[in-house]
Amino acid sequence: MQPEDLEKLLTRSMPYGKYKGVRIADLPGNYLNWFAREGFPEGEIGRLLELMHELDHNGLKELLAPLRKQMPGGHQEPENRCR
Numbered sequence: 100m101q102p103e104d105l106e107k108l109l110t111r112s113m114p115y116g117k118y119k120g121v122r123i124a125d126l127p128g129n130y131l132n133w134f135a136r137e138g139f140p141e142g143e144i145g146r147l148l149e150l151m152h153e154l155d156h157n158g159l160k161e162l163l164a165p166l167r168k169q170m171p172g173g174h175q176e177p178e179n180r181c182r
Contacts (some may be wrong), residue, residue: 101148107143108151109166114144123147123162128155 104162108124118126139145139152154160 103123104150105149105166107147108154109163109170111144111147123151124167126151128182131155 100182109122111123112120113123126148131148134140134148135147135152135156135163139149154162
């Protein structure tokens with residue numbers, strides 16, 4: 100993991116699938132768990148999804164809170180989206 104990867108979790112969005120357009124940091128745990136079972140995609144997106152899964156699975160999502168506050172608009176946790 101590179102230090103800038105944490106920032107990328109807050110700025111990169113899912114490029115496809117059910118959660119297309121949702122920031123990686125805001126993806127639900129069950130979706131990340133599905134990737135962990137089925138396999139992460141190749142490339143940067145897969146690496147970021149795997150990192151987010153580790154943070155989520157180990158209860159470390161709060162590590163992103165200071166970065167969220169530094170973002171323009173001070174982004175907070177997303178609203179619950181039912182799909």
